[in-house]
Amino acid sequence: MLVSITGIKKFAVHDGDGIRTTVFFKGCTLKCKWCHNPETISFLPQIGYYSHKCILCGACADICENHKIIDGKHIFDRKNCTACKKCVKVCLPHALEFYGENADTDEIIKILFEDKEFYEASGGGITISGGECLMQPEACSVILKRMKNGGINTAVDTCGMVPFENIEKVIDYTDVFLYDIKAIDDSVHKKCTGSSNKIILQNLKKIDEYGKSIEIRIPFVPDYNDQEIEKIAYFISNLKNIVKIRILPYHDYAHSKYSAIDMQDTLPCKIPDFESIENAKKTFLKYGVLCPIL
Ligand code: SF4
Numbered sequence: 001m002l003v004s005i006t007g008i009k010k011f012a013v014h015d016g017d018g019i020r021t022t023v024f025f026k027g028c029t030l031k032c033k034w035c036h037n038p039e040t041i042s043f044l045p046q047i048g049y050y051s052h053k054c055i056l057c058g059a060c061a062d063i064c065e066n067h068k069i070i071d072g073k074h075i076f077d078r079k080n081c082t083a084c085k086k087c088v089k090v091c092l093p094h095a096l097e098f099y100g101e102n103a104d105t106d107e108i109i110k111i112l113f114e115d116k117e118f119y120e121a122s123g124g125g126i127t128i129s130g131g132e133c134l135m136q137p138e139a140c141s142v143i144l145k146r147m148k149n150g151g152i153n154t155a156v157d158t159c160g161m162v163p164f165e166n167i168e169k170v171i172d173y174t175d176v177f178l179y180d181i182k183a184i185d186d187s188v189h190k191k192c193t194g195s196s197n198k199i200i201l202q203n204l205k206k207i208d209e210y211g212k213s214i215e216i217r218i219p220f221v222p223d224y225n226d227q228e229i230e231k232i233a234y235f236i237s238n239l240k241n242i243v244k245i246r247i248l249p250y251h252d253y254a255h256s257k258y259s260a261i262d263m264q265d266t267l268p269c270k271i272p273d274f275e276s277i278e279n280a281k282k283t284f285l286k287y288g289v290l291c292p293i294l
């Protein structure tokens with residue numbers, strides 16, 4: 001089965017417990033202002049152009065008229081680009097990147113099994129992430145089932161903005177859900193992500209009722225959702241199967257990715273300071289839920 005991905009990362013240490021291999025699916029149902037993987041938002045394949053890596057060799061211009069070198073500058077006209085990937089293949093310095101590979105699930109599974117001994121030694125496993133991986137639920141299910149049957153721990157990293165039927169397709173093959181909460185106030189959620197949070201919070205409650213382990217992940221973004229922490233802590237205090245709470249302090253490292261794919265840069269300016277992160281952690285403790293980790 002084919003699945004659209006942006007990459008596979010080995011030795012990942014922030015996508016669940018232990019050492020993991022993470023598969024990043026392409027396409028997301030939310031559009032968070034602070035997204036640090038904007039190449040995973042569109043469901044369509046995209047070409048990224050990284051000007052700082054371009055040596056102006058002209059190899060791309062030789063094979064496609066969408067690229068031109070004019071007056072020592074590289075010009076990329078995307079409007080007729082069919083994402084055929086030919087230019088990426090001839091760009092030796094990797095100034096051109098392709099996002100949206102159609103990968104075969106059998107090939108992905110083979111790669112995931114390669115590091116089984118590292119997973120076992122570190123208490124790790126594999127993670128399916130995105131984008132929103134559960135918008136390609138059949139492929140997720142095929143991969144997760146094979147991993148589970150092979151004795152490997154499985155995690156699904158989701159924003160939750162999917163029909164619950166999609167979650168049902170993977171729930172029995174998933175050891176832990178890494179589940180994002182961005183805001184409880186719906187208007188704040190809409191402002192931050194472009195969508196309502198109703199389905200997200202409903203799905204979270206259903207997964208909890210099902211008895212699955214859940215790691216809650218909270219992007220912490222000053223002036224966007226920092227006033228939501230207390231509400232999130234209260235909401236979580238009513239759930240039964242939370243095994244971990246992770247605060248993800250916002251960083252602004254992704255500017256170059258927005259410009260590479262010619263996408264409007266929506267990254268917020270303000271980075272959270274140490275004190276505000278500590279206060280957020282204390283708020284969770286006040287509600288008697290687990291101490292958050294970073
Ligand atoms: S992906 Fe294909 S069509 Fe698009 S710029 Fe590259 S070679 Fe041209």
Ligand code: SF4
Nearest residue numbers: 054055057058060091
């Ligand atoms: S092939 Fe790559 S390095 Fe060469 S001009 Fe094109 S983008 Fe730049």
